[in-house]
Amino acid sequence: MATTTIAPAERENYLNKEYGLGSWLLTTDHKRIALLYLISITFFFFIGGFFALLIRLELLTPAGDLVQADTYNKLFTQHGQVMVFFFLIPSIPAVLGNFLVPMMIGAKDLAFPRINLLSWYLYIAGGALMMHAMLTGGVDTGWTFYTPFSTAFSNTKVIEAGLAIFIAGFSSILTGLNFVVTIHRMRAPGMTWSRLPLFIWAHYATSIIQILGTPVIAITLVLVVAERALHLGIFDPKLGGDPLLFQHLFWFYSHPAVYIMILPSMGVVSEIIACFARKRIFGYTFVAISSLSIAVFGFLVWAHHMFVAGISVYAALVFSLLSYSVAVPSAIKVFNWTATLYKGSIHYDAPMLYAFGFLGLFTIGGLTGLFLACLGVDMHVHDTYFVIAHFHYIMVGGALMGYLGGMHFWWPKISGKLYPEGWARLAALIVFIGFNLTFFPQFILGYLGMPRRYYQYPPEFQVLNVLSTAGATVLGIGYLLPMIYFLWSMRYGKPAPDNPWNAAGLEWQTQSPPTTFNFEKEPVVTWEAYNYDEIDAGHKEEVPVVG
């Protein structure tokens, strides 16, 4: 697995094979589609981030003085909807997954390339409809669309937003379908299940959730739209309906959805830790099985979002118990990653810094989930900033850190260029500091009783809120830096070798950037995953520091 020398002239690759808008908009190359997604989700990240900025600005002062209450409702609703449905859920699967899954298993493309393109167009259509809804009035129901407010009382663009998410949901379903069929049918000879990178196992598990869960929120949104348009009474208590039915159907998807958001990130972390500790992931089988377990268990716990909504106490007990058990596979992963680090040869490149950040922050977020699974505690902190801090620790401290780590790790492969390592490490540090400054105070705020979705608060909470907003500013800078230097690197970065990290994995056996069909000859796999001992035995030199 030699690192080749820097190529002097530019070789043909998937980026320069064809130019022109048509060659991009009608591509079936999974790598180009991944980049189309990269541009689109980055756009929506800015939109969601913009709403977050306004929220944090409003919360600098206890009074509601920046925006009106109705506007604030739209801010947190749209921040949630955009970030969840148009950024986090697609992010790693649609960008890194699309790019890497075929290469990691030794295939030329996904099983259904045209459906892959269709997925992107559905995402764009949903996104466009969502932008239109937000620009022509917005939505103020909370990202959770609870009835009967969303169906009978809200005066905002609920139907449009619901349809937008419905359409984007099919993008998610088709991506998941594509991955499952690809992983089952298109593995190269010798690429047995136990040799698959854990990134693949993670995406397989994610795809199962996308396939089985997303249709349920799709039909729920159909019911919401129908109820709102036709004044039905399915969720309206005044007409004999049950608002909790909406919540059951909504959370049946939306809880597994959070595992859609975290599992791919866990896959990325496995790849990064193995590479930068130069060791096979400890307990490979346990990590693989735990990915599947998270996918399955994740479907059994949804009503923990409804503990105080009016479900029966017996149901609450059952769901509380199940919610504790879903933490076990996640914990198994954290233990295995930690064990991998033990006696490893650790390198502190930027991807590894993000992985370290993930380990700590995901653990904190996950542990606070256990607090919430306890009925007594949940009664106290439900709908407070404690919950907000909990899920941001996992989604931002976990999922987003994994995404950024993965983007850094595979950037040389994707772009053929090296990013500046010094700036990258600085950015990682800024993100980590900014993140903790933003969200740790929110745990305290929530515990002290500050409710979520309120634009004003008692004055004694101001100090913590100001800290949080300051942190958000730092965090924003940390996010901007990679965007700048990634773009910079595309023009001015050093050309990347085919395998700058000396990493294991079939994707690193391809050119940087890869050719359109990835492999010149179909690879035949005869080695185990993460065979770093073999790789490093053949090479005495250190992993080169890039940038």
Added chain:
Amino acid sequence: MRVTKRRSPLSDSNVAVQTSVHEDVHRPELLHHFADPQQQRNSASLGMWIFLATEVMFFGGLFCAYLIYRNWYYADFAAASKSINAALGGTNTAVLICSSLTVVLAIWAAETSRRALMLAMLALTMFFGLGFLGIKGVEYHDKFVEHHVPGPSFSFEHEQIPGHPGQYANPQHAEIFFALYFIMTGLHALHMIVGLGIFTWLFVMAWKGRFTPEYHTPLEIGGLYWHFVDIIWIYLFPLLYLIDRHP
């Protein structure tokens, strides 16, 4: 090097197998990213089955809502159910069952190179599908005329609860039944219409002679979709039409 046998995808064999990356120039249907037609066919089949899994969950949410309200408002649901035409519903069930038969016969015909039979069976399938939609249209019309369509003109006054003379159904609860009835059967009808579109395209492909005993994958996966639509109706019929049909 011609394609040699591929080990079963779920095997954990350590043996490396050499395969070819040459495309079979005599098989234009073989897409470039597949190594051989078998892999392509197996992928298409798995893909369609997974899509049907998503459809099961899609309808599943509606079944969940239906079961909960049927439990809550059994008497009112029974009254509402009695007012829809079970004979037409039953006929429609039979129509779809016949259409499923014609689908498998069309595939059998493709497998045994019987072009005329294949075309006839495809056409018959579509005929049955149109028949289903026609009967559905009649049912919907009846409901419209009787003011059982949820909305401003909905009316369900003085409808007796089956088995309880003198007791009348709650119109609000009955409206929930009809809302679910129209959404469930409407969504099902929408899937039928899509199915008819698919089979029209399959008919055109068959007419052009694109299907052979070796390659008729689109027929197979179109058939899977059609059978699924049939299965949904197999559940909808007793649940919606036959809550309480005691005389």
Added chain:
Amino acid sequence: MSVHATSSPLKTYFAVWVTLLIGTFLTYEVAKIDLGVFNSAVALTIACIKALLVALFFMHLRHASEKLLKVVVISTLFFLFILLSLSMADYATRGTGASTVSFLIAHIKAILPA
């Protein structure tokens, strides 16, 4: 998918078709008899058998080349079952006791000092 174990698939198809029609007729007629709560059970049982016949024979699940397709079907039904049963766990036990909040409040009050 192209391998059929039976020597005459046509016979199987027609047999299944007739069974399905009989099942439909039975469902319709049995509904007219008063079996109390068993009416739904009978109707749904017949529906399940019909669905199974369509899946196994018309959709060729019986002779599927590998177990994977059956795993897909069974997993899907399992998750559908989870949706239905865990939701019903809430609905079936409501009204039989307190809501979670009042339950917790009552117990907390009981252990708090006066």
